[in-house]
Amino acid sequence: MDVPVPDGATREYDIMGAARGTPVRSAHCTVRVAASRDPLYLVTDAPPPRRPRPPAGDDRTRARPLSAAEHIVLSQRYAAVNAAPNKEDGDAEPPLGYRLGASTRMTVDVYNFNTAAQTVTVSGRAVGGWSVTPRRERVRVPPGGRVGVDFTVTAGPKVRPGVDLPLVFEADLGGAAVPPSVARVQRRRDRSHQRPGRQPALAPVIDKVTPKDGAAVTGPSVRLAARIADAVSGVDAERISVEVDGERIAHRFDADSGVLTATARLRAGRHTFLIRAFNCAHAPVVRSVRVRVLP
Incomplete structure (x- = not known):
């Protein structure tokens, strides 16, 4: 895909910060990059068009560096067919949960931003009649790497269609909790005239x-x-x-x-x-x- 960039050399980096080269800027002021499942970063030497402002609350400083567990990132990944309609362009109306069938295979990507390999135990937790199998999986993730862990999410007989509920994946690294991944899921309506259930509050x-x-x-x-x-x-x-x-x-x-x-x-x-x-x-x-x- 072609990405517009300002004047100046442009460098490409992957999600782990590894350099992927210096794409050539075209006469149309764009560089061509290959799309990836993970984010890519383009860094340019061009000066910003205006003085950047720090985000609100950015004046706070961390009292300590991130721990090894905090250098592990969990990301839930579903097939495109499970996405909410129009969600990809931001026009979707709530509820926005992934549309799942009676049984859905999905993957939890485990990213390791540490400089050493780490062994992580990943577990899933569902509510409202949903279930996740297996209960937990133990994986070894190389430094600066990613490992996908497969799970199956199943809707019980009492799950009503069209109701967003949280699906939580957590992980443990040597007794320390990894930041969790929380997604919203709902049972896909099998028939257009099927009435959705009542949406509960998702926060206390x-x-x-x-x-x-x-x-x-x-x-x-x-x-x-x-x-x-x-x-x-x-x-x-x-x-x-x-x-x-x-x-x-x-x-x-x-x-x-x-x-x-x-x-x-x-x-x-x-x-x-x-x-x-x-x-x-x-x-x-x-x-x-x-x-x-x-x-």
Whole structure:
């Protein structure tokens, strides 16, 4: 394919950063590259047309370098026939999940950005009547390489068509968790007149929060209470956190009732509580509550 480029030499790199050569710039100001299943990068020496701005939040610095597990990337890959209609050009209407049949073969690509070979255990987890086989697979990935792991995703008899649900693949590297891969999948409608099921919320819900946002409360001891619920994959109790004015405080969470409680000692004035939670499919939710503590 022909890619337009500005003046200056252009260099091509693969996803692992390996140089693939210097394509020749044509009279039409393009270079020709061979399309790949993985991303390709074109780097040019030409000056930018305007001064680039860093993305929002880019002023933050990492406290530590990436671990070996964080140098492993999982990517779910499906056949083109499983894509949502018009998704390739950005015009698809939700739900956007992959359209799967009763049984679908797919691949999880495991990329190793480390400088040494790594042995990774990949496992799949489905909800809402879907299942994944095999449960887990162990693979050896060379440095700067990629290995595909095949899985079969099966829709159970109670899976309704047209309903997006999360399909999660996780991996372990020597006891350390690899960043997960989460996709949305749905059962393909076999007949055009087949009615789709009801779409559930795919992220947790935080409600029944007290005190209410903007409330005036009596201090110095202020008690926060809320309910956290998730109807799809359940709430991940280990990843709940509560902050007051940016500082984390202790909390209690009852998994049976979904009730979260926390108590903070606050001075008179305005303060902000922040509740963060995830479900077991790694979807986040954040809820903030501003209060005014009376003198």
